[in-house]
Every structure is written in C-alpha cells, then in structure tokens.
Amino acid sequence: MRDYKKLEVWKKSHELTLFVYKNILPKFPKNEQFDLLCQTKRAAYSIPLNIVEGSGRFTEKDFAHFLDTALGSAHELEYSCLLSKDLSYIEEDLYNITNKLINEVKAMLIGLIKKLRE
Numbered sequence: 001m002r003d004y005k006k007l008e009v010w011k012k013s014h015e016l017t018l019f020v021y022k023n024i025l026p027k028f029p030k031n032e033q034f035d036l037l038c039q040t041k042r043a044a045y046s047i048p049l050n051i052v053e054g055s056g057r058f059t060e061k062d063f064a065h066f067l068d069t070a071l072g073s074a075h076e077l078e079y080s081c082l083l084s085k086d087l088s089y090i091e092e093d094l095y096n097i098t099n100k101l102i103n104e105v106k107a108m109l110i111g112l113i114k115k116l117r118e
Helices: 008-027 036-055 060-086 092-117
Strands: none
Touching: 008 036, 008 060, 008 092, 036 060, 060 092
C-alpha cells in the first residue's frame, strides 16, 4: 500500500479539483445545477478519489487499474470544461488555464501507469 498524500499526481489532481470547485462550478447557471455542473464536479473529484482507492490496493496491476479510471475521469473533465466554454458558461482564459491543469494531471497519470506496467 502507498501513502497517496506523497504522490505528486494525487497532489496535482487535488489542486485541480479545488480549482474546479472554486473557479469553474460557481460560473454555471442555476439551470445546470443538476446536470453539467453535477457531472463536472463528479469528474473532478473522481480523479483524486481513484488515485486514493488504487493506493490502497496491494498489487501494481490493481493500482494501475484505478489510475486508468482516474485518467478516464480526467478526459471527462476535459470535455465538460470544453462544453462549458462553448456554452459560454466560462471564459476562454479560464478554460485555457483549466485545460492546462488537466493536461498536466493526464500526463502524470499516463507516466505513472506506464511505469507500473513495465
């Protein structure tokens, strides 16, 4: 088992989740409260949650499986933010910042998954 708090990818994904909560979610209109807002929120916190769950597993294979799920959630968050921009819920600059953060997390996840599967 690993201490997830020591993993750089978890730290970065936690920061991303906080960023989404503080900067993206408040921009959504009320009519999206139970639709796109909820889905965006779930995708954001699913990334660090899956890293945490995988960290508690005993095998590298199991850990990599949960990292795969976290990567899928990162892709989902990426699209949610793109859709939010295209619907004019968030500004282009905020989208670009968020997308950069998401891509950093995705790159870290891919790197760790590859390392575990070597």
